[in-house]
Amino acid sequence: MVNQILKVLKKKPELKNNQKQINKNDYHLITEPKEIDYWIKEAEEVGEVAVDTETSSLDPHQAELIGVSLSTKIGKACYIPIGHNSKKSIDKDLVLEKLKPLLEDSSIKKIGQNIKFDFIVLFKHGIKISSMEDTMLMSYVLDSGKNRHNMDTLSEIHLNHKTIAFKDLVGSGKKEINFSEVEIEKAKDYAAEDADITYRLYKKFQKSLKDEKMVNVYETFEKPMIEILALMEIEGIKVDPKFLKILSLKFEKKIEKIQKEVFKISKKEFNIASPKQLGEILYNDLKIADLKKTKKGSFATSASVLEDLAFKGHKFPQYILDWRQVSKLKNTYSDSLPEHINFQTKRVHTSFLLAATTTGRLASSDPNLQNIPIKSEDGKNIRKAFIAEEDHVLISADYNQIEMRILADLADVKELKKAFKNNEDIHSLTASQIFNIDIKKVNQDQRRKAKAINFGIIYGISQYGLAKQINVSNFEAEEFLNAYFLKFPEIKSYMDQTIKFCRKSGFVRNIFGRRSHFININDKNFNIRNFQERAAINAPIQGSASEIMRLAMIRLDKKLNEQKNKKTKMLLQIHDELIFETPKEEAKRISKLIIEEMSSVAKSEQHTFSIPLTVDLNIGDNWGALH
DNA sequence: GCGTTCCGCTCG
DNA sequence: GTACGAGCGGAACGCC
Incomplete structure (x- = not known):
């Protein structure tokens, strides 16, 4: 509830009346490959270039390249159309051949907005972008917790300019067209603007990072993660669709069975998934409980309410709880995961979000592989569908009690x-x-x-x-x-100090210097204020843990790359746990390396911990066997 | 019809 | 009126 109020407060950048007009006269459409040479020369001279790719899909693993835009100077940009349904489109291979040396030249910075997306798309076209900068991540480092970090928002907040909306080009719903169908002149205005805006934001954020002494956080904890995560996403993980199909059928039967019992008691059929209908049955028909309502005034049917009733000996609420659990497993996991298997790689490629949380943690989406079930028996079966390739094994390594250890160090307990x-x-x-x-x-x-x-x-x-x-x-x-x-008096004092600092400054810092902002910490509303206080106490702890994991991933990536055959792949990060895939014969040797590197983060250039970091490790041929 | 919000579930 | 941080699916709602 409070959380939702805060979300509303967080949105909405307000455009000032005197909105700046950005002059688009200097946006150029490239009509033949040799014109690109000019832009490459410009980029070489300034040593940096803003890059943006236009594609057919938001999923970089199956996106077709439609165009590339570049900007080497504020207000000046070009658009190279390569996949448009138009005669003006240029030969893709010729363009990529020209762009490849530029994009792979480590002495020239490539600046993007969420450049991990562009990295993946271009990687599939044989180009490995080097020396990446990312305005989304710069913004995230500067004000995690205050604003969203998509380009439209950033442009409005920092440049007071409203960008052309993607939807205005392609439409929405049934009428939505592919970007390749967008008229090239319009595509040019849109894409060139994106590169231009990105470059403007970069210049601005570069200065802010310096002024606010946040360069280290950006350089140490954000930039190195871009390529590491991109390669993890590209690698993907193998999922057995047949196994999940069988699970779905099992769940289906279980759901039907529970449903029958439910209807026996309710004496009529209804949609169990509808809290509204369920509330009617629970409170009006069966009258099992005293009426409880949610804050919005609808019937309360949450797990905690149903658990209380079940505890009192009622069968009905326990059936509902069981029904919900199984249908969750079916809808969200066994039915849906197979749909995420990439049709070419036969693996599942999640997206790791670097700028999604207030604390510095990663998030995972499409699909989220950070909330695969483990707690219930039925749930654990879902994990068994995540498997290693033939002659390979999965390794899981997790930090033991990391947040308590951080608390001990942070509060000096x-x-x-x-x-x-x-x-x-x-x-x-x-x-x-x-x-x-x-x-x-x-x-x-x-x-x-x-x-x-x-x-x-x-x-x-x-x-x-x-x-x-x-x-x-x-x-x-x-x-x-x-x-x-x-x-533990030091803990009490840590909590008091943290809140005091946050009230004064509007943010807290974790051990490594990252800030989390809580701009409503002084709100006059008791609930909002308390909520922010709890979050402020938690953020340095959760945030420091996530930083430790980032450092571990960076070290491990380096070490694994130094290995002779480089056959071990890091696949997933689940906050305090990493999952790897490796040939069977390497498993033992690599396990030792993983434990060494993860533990050694206790001592780094960034911070020396006063407690050891211990790591638990398991090996198996499926994820379910790793715990 | 389409987009957004609510509710409830999954994880660390 | 409450544990912190996330994302997703289905129902309900609100606006054409």
Whole structure:
């Protein structure tokens, strides 16, 4: 709820009345290959060039190249049409032959907006762009959390200029046409503008990064990730569609069976997936529960509500929970993953988003491979569909308790640091501290509660939230927290200091200097303010962890490239875990290397941690076998 | 019909 | 009225 309010606040750049007109007289349409030479010479002289590709699809793995635009000077750009349905289009091979040396020349910077996309598209055409700069990532480093980082928004905010909308060119819905059908003159205006705007933004952001001392974050944690992630996306991962088909059928049967039981009780058929209809049945027909509503005034049928009812012995809500779980697995995973298998590579290629989170974490989409099920038995089966090629294995390596370790380092928590150095069980230690008992006498329930508190701390806990989570009274939760802060006073002080700093500055910094902005931290609305405070406490912890993983990926990429045959491929990152694919005979040797490199990030030019980073590693022929 | 929001589920 | 950070699918809604 609060989150949604904040999202609304975040959108909407406001154009000032005196909007700047960008002169388009200096936008050139290239009509024959030799005209390109002029632009290459210009790029060589200035040592940098803004580049943008136009394609037939938003999916770079199946996108056809339609055109390339270049800009070497503010206000001056060209468009090279190579895949248009028009006689004016130039021969693609000739153009790429000319552009290849420029794009691969490491002494000339190639500036793009989300240039990972262009890298992938051109890689498929035999060109490997080097020396990349990215305005999207510069913007992200400068104000993660304040704005979105797409070019239209950036142009409006920083240049006070509204760009030509892509939709105005191609239309939308059924009437949408392919970019290759767009009239070349219009395509030129649009594409040249994109390159021009990108170059303008680059110049502006370059200065801001220096002024705000954010160059290191951009250079160290963003730029090296572009190529690494692009190559991971291009590599993809093998998924067994037959296995998923069988799972879908199994889920289908299970869904039908549960549905029958549900209708037996409701005595009529309805759409179980509709919270509205379900609410009617639950509250009006069956009258199982006291009426509960969501904030918007509709019936509340969330898992926590249904779980409470199920706990009281009702069968109906438990059936609904089971139905939802299985239909989620079917709709989101077993039915949908096979549709993402690339028809040429036979593998699934996710997209890793570098500028999507407020903390510096990556996100994954189309499909999201960072939320593949693991917690339920049915869910685990989905993971078994992710497999290694023949004679290969998958390796998974994950950081152990990374966020608690960061908290220990960041807040300088003596007891925690000691425990990590001695390789103790951190939740048991916490339990022994807050319940004041010997660590050997900690029972399951005490450890469970301590674990919940440790998580809560990382999330910027409230006693109310903790009480709900571990099902104790508010009073008891408060007692636990008091005991906790008494034993770990440095944590309390970290939390207070962090909020204080954020109130004053509007942002917090993680260990490596990245900022996360919380511009509503002083909001007069209690909910919004508290929400931002919790997020501000969490951001340096979650953010530092993501930075550690970035450094590990950069080190590993370098080490793997130094290997003789370079057969081991990094495939996926799931926040604190990396997945690799490697020939069987290399697995042992490479595993050692992975553990070494990941652990060694504890000591880097960027930061020396006061605690060790330990890594757990597993090998198997499918992802399901790795835990 | 099409785009956006709500609700609920998945993960770290 | 609440744990932090994400993305996706289906239903509902709102606007032609």
